[in-house]
Amino acid sequence: MSELAKLERRRRAIYGWLLLSPAAILLSLFAFYPSIATLWESMFSRGTRRHPAAFIGGENYNDLFADPTFWIVVKNNLFYAGITVPLSMFIALSMALWANSKIPAKGFVRTAYFTPTVLPMIAAANLWLFFYTPGLGVLDQIGALFGLPSVNWLGQPETALWAIIIVTVWKESGFFMIFYLAALQTIPVDLREASDLEGASRWTYTRRIVLPMLMPMTLFIGVNAMINSVKLIDHLFILTKGGPSDASKLILYYIWEQAFAFFDSPHAAALTMLVLLVLGVVAAIQFFYIDRRTHYQ
Amino acid sequence: MTRAFVTLDNIGKRWNGQLGVEGITLDIEEGEFVALLGPSGCGKSTTLRLLAGLEVPDEGQIIIDGTDVTGASAAKRNLSMVFQSYALFPHLSVAENVMFGMKVRRVPKKERLEKLHNALDITGLLGLEDRKPGELSGGQRQRVALARAIVAGQKLCLMDEPLSNLDAKLRAAVRKDIKKLQNDLGITIVYVTHDQTEAMSMADKVVLMKDGVIQQTGTPEQLYSEPATTFVAEFVGAPPMALIEGRALKGFKDDQTIGVRAERMQLVQAGQGRLACTVTDCEFLGAETFIGLEHPSANGLTVKLDGKAEMTIGSGVEITFADQDLHVFGPDGRRVQPENIPTVLEEE
Ligand SMILES: Nc1ncnc2c1ncn2[C@@H]1O[C@H](COP(=O)(O)OP(=O)(O)O)[C@@H](O)[C@H]1O
Numbered sequence: 001m002s003e004l005a006k007l008e009r010r011r012r013a014i015y016g017w018l019l020l021s022p023a024a025i026l027l028s029l030f031a032f033y034p035s036i037a038t039l040w041e042s043m044f045s046r047g048t049r050r051h052p053a054a055f056i057g058g059e060n061y062n063d064l065f066a067d068p069t070f071w072i073v074v075k076n077n078l079f080y081a082g083i084t085v086p087l088s089m090f091i092a093l094s095m096a097l098w099a100n101s102k103i104p105a106k107g108f109v110r111t112a113y114f115t116p117t118v119l120p121m122i123a124a125a126n127l128w129l130f131f132y133t134p135g136l137g138v139l140d141q142i143g144a145l146f147g148l149p150s151v152n153w154l155g156q157p158e159t160a161l162w163a164i165i166i167v168t169v170w171k172e173s174g175f176f177m178i179f180y181l182a183a184l185q186t187i188p189v190d191l192r193e194a195s196d197l198e199g200a201s202r203w204t205y206t207r208r209i210v211l212p213m214l215m216p217m218t219l220f221i222g223v224n225a226m227i228n229s230v231k232l233i234d235h236l237f238i239l240t241k242g243g244p245s246d247a248s249k250l251i252l253y254y255i256w257e258q259a260f261a262f263f264d265s266p267h268a269a270a271l272t273m274l275v276l277l278v279l280g281v282v283a284a285i286q287f288f289y290i291d292r293r294t295h296y297q
Numbered sequence: 298m299t300r301a302f303v304t305l306d307n308i309g310k311r312w313n314g315q316l317g318v319e320g321i322t323l324d325i326e327e328g329e330f331v332a333l334l335g336p337s338g339c340g341k342s343t344t345l346r347l348l349a350g351l352e353v354p355d356e357g358q359i360i361i362d363g364t365d366v367t368g369a370s371a372a373k374r375n376l377s378m379v380f381q382s383y384a385l386f387p388h389l390s391v392a393e394n395v396m397f398g399m400k401v402r403r404v405p406k407k408e409r410l411e412k413l414h415n416a417l418d419i420t421g422l423l424g425l426e427d428r429k430p431g432e433l434s435g436g437q438r439q440r441v442a443l444a445r446a447i448v449a450g451q452k453l454c455l456m457d458e459p460l461s462n463l464d465a466k467l468r469a470a471v472r473k474d475i476k477k478l479q480n481d482l483g484i485t486i487v488y489v490t491h492d493q494t495e496a497m498s499m500a501d502k503v504v505l506m507k508d509g510v511i512q513q514t515g516t517p518e519q520l521y522s523e524p525a526t527t528f529v530a531e532f533v534g535a536p537p538m539a540l541i542e543g544r545a546l547k548g549f550k551d552d553q554t555i556g557v558r559a560e561r562m563q564l565v566q567a568g569q570g571r572l573a574c575t576v577t578d579c580e581f582l583g584a585e586t587f588i589g590l591e592h593p594s595a596n597g598l599t600v601k602l603d604g605k606a607e608m609t610i611g612s613g614v615e616i617t618f619a620d621q622d623l624h625v626f627g628p629d630g631r632r633v634q635p636e637n638i639p640t641v642l643e644e645e
C-alpha cells in the first residue's frame with residue numbers, strides 16, 4: 001500500500017516536472033541566461049583593439065552614478081512613471097465604470113476606447129506627431145482659433161516630456177480599461193441591488209464594494225503599468241529622440257543609445273541590471289505586500 | 298374595510314414585448330406570510346423585484362404602507378430583501394456585511410454593534426463575525442443574508458427562494474427558523490418559492506402563479522381543498538390531485554375534468570369500483586404507502602393506504618370515491634361550482 005502511494009507520488013512529481021519543462025527551458029534560454037550574461041558583462045570594461053575587455057567589478061556602476069545624464073534620465077523616468085501610471089489607471093477605471101453602466105451605444109464606446117491599443121506605438125507616435133507639429137499640427141490649429149501663439153510642444157524642454165506622457169496615457173488607458181471592464185463584469189448585479197436596497201448611494205457602492213473587489217485587477221494593472229513605464233519608449237524614436245537636451249530621455253532609450261549608438265555595451269549592461277533590480281523590487285513589494293491585503297474570490 | 302399593508306394593483310411587466318407578468322393584483326396584510334408559488338419562469342422573481350423597486354412596472358400601481366411607491370427607488374420603500382444568491386459582499390467579513398446598511402445610514406457605532414450582536418445571536422452566527430463569506434458553509438451564508446435583513450429593521454421583508462441552495466435537511470430546519478423569526482419580529486414576509494411544500498407549510502397566504510398570471514390566491518387550506526384550476530390541483534399537495542377525464546366516469550360531461558385526492562380514494566373488490574386501473578408502483582413511506590395507478594384517461598392516480606401495503610405491479614385493481622370528495626373542472630380548466638355538478642343520483 002505504502003509502496004503504491006510512493007510510486008504514485010513519484011509519478012506525480014515526474015508528471016509535474018514534465019509539464020513545467022517547456023516553460024522552464026524557454027525561460028532559462030531567453031530570460032535567465034541573458035540576465036546572468038548581462039550581469040557578467042556589466043562587470044567588464046569596454047574592449048578595444050589595444051585593451052581587451054577586463055574584469056573591473058563595479059567600475060561601470062560607479063561611472064553611471066557619476067554621470068549627470070544618468071541622473072537626469074532617472075529623474076525623467078520617475079516623473080514619467082509617476083504621472084503615466086496613476087493617470088492611465090485612473091482614466092481606465094473611470095472609463096470602465098462608465099462603459100459598464102447602462103449607456104446607449106455601449107459597444108461603440110468600448111470599441112472607441114480600445115482603438116488606441118490596437119494601433120502600433122510607432123503609428124500612434126506618427127499620429128501624435130501630426131497633432132504636435134508647430135504651425136501645421138491640430139493642437140496649434142485649434143490654438144490659433146482662440147488666438148493662441150504657436151507652441152513647439154516637442155521642441156522645448158518644458159513640454160517635451162509632457163507631450164510624451166500624454167501619448168503614453170492615451171495609448172494605455174484603453175488597454176487597461178478592457179481589463180477593468182472584464183473585472184467589473186464578474187461582479188454580480190445583485191450586489192448592486194443589495195446595496196441599493198440598503199440606501200447606499202452610487203458613490204458609496206463604488207467605494208465600498210466595487211473598488212475593493214477590483215483590487216486584484218488594480219494590482220495586476222499597476223504592475224503592468226509600472227513595467228510599461230520603463231518598457232514603452234517606441235514613441236521617443238519618432239517624437240523627440242530623447243531631446244531636447246535630454247529633457248524627454250527615458251532609461252530604456254538611454255540604454256539603447258549606449259548599446260547601439262555609442263556601442264558601449266558594458267555600460268548598457270550595467271544600466272540594464274539596475275533597471276532589472278528596481279523592477280524586481282517593485283514587483284516584489286506589490287505582490288507580497290499589497291497582495292496580502294487584497295481580496296481574491 | 299381596513300386598508301391592506303401592501304397592495305399590488307393590476308401590475309404588468311413585459312420584457313421586449315414578451316410576457317413577464319400580467320395583471321398581478323394582490324393585497325398583503327401587515328404581519329402576513331405570503332408565498333409566491335409557481336414553476337420556474339412563471340414570474341415570481343419578477344413580481345418580487347417589482348415590489349422591491351428593482352424593476353419598474355409597465356402598468357399598475359404599488360402601494361406600501363399607504364404610500365404609492367410605484368415609481369420610487371428601492372431604498373425609499375422601507376423593505377429588506379434576501380436574495381436567492383444571498384448577494385453577500387465577498388470582500389467584507391460577516392460583521393461588515395451585516396452592518397453595511399447601518400453604516401450607510403450612519404447609525405451610531407454603539408447601536409450598530411448592539412444590533413449586530415442581536416442579529417447574529419438570533420441567527421446563531423456568534424463567533425463567525427470575522428469570517429469572509431467564502432469561508433462559510435451554504436447554510437451559514439444563508440443566515441448571514443437573514444441577519445442582514447433583520448438588522449435593517451424593516452417591516453416588510455422579501456425573500457427570493459432563500460432555501461434553494463441548501464440541502465433537504467437544512468432546508469426543513471431553516472424553514473422553522475424563518476417562521477419563528479417572523480413571529481418574533483412581527484414582520485411581513487413575501488416569500489418566493491417553487492416548492493409547494495415550503496409554501497404550504499410556511500405561508501398564511503399562497504399566491505400560485507403560472508406564465509406570469511396569478512392562478513389562485515388563498516390560504517394553503519383553500520388551495521388544497523378548493524383548487525381554482527386544474528393547474529392548481531396538479532401543483533399543490535403531495536402527491537398532487539389525480540385528474541380523470543369526465544367521459545371515463547359515469548354522470549359527468551365528456552369535456553369536464555374530475556379531480557380526486559389520494560386520501561379520498563379506496564381500493565375495492567372487482568366489480569364494485571368506479572374505475573378499473575393497473576398498479577404501476579408502490580411507494581412505502583413508513584406511516585403510509587402510496588400506490589401509483591394507471592388508467593388510459595386519468596393522470597396521476599394515487600391511492601393512499603395506511604401502513605405497509607404490498608401490491609403486485611401490473612395487477613388490476615378497482616377504485617372508488619365518494620361524490621362529495623370530487624372536484625369538477627370545466628372545459629377551460631376552471632373549477633365548476635358545486636351546484637353545477639350533476640350527481641349520479643339525479644341521473645338515475
Ligand atoms: N431581465 C430580464 N430580461 C428578459 N426577460 C426576463 C428578465 N427577467 C425575467 N425574464 C423573463 O420573465 C419570465 C419570468 O421570470 P422570473 O420572474 O425570473 O421567473 P421565476 O418564477 O422563475 O422567478 C421568464 O420567462 C424570464 O425569462
Ligand SMILES: [Mg+2]
Nearest residue numbers: 338341342343
Ligand atoms: Mg426566480
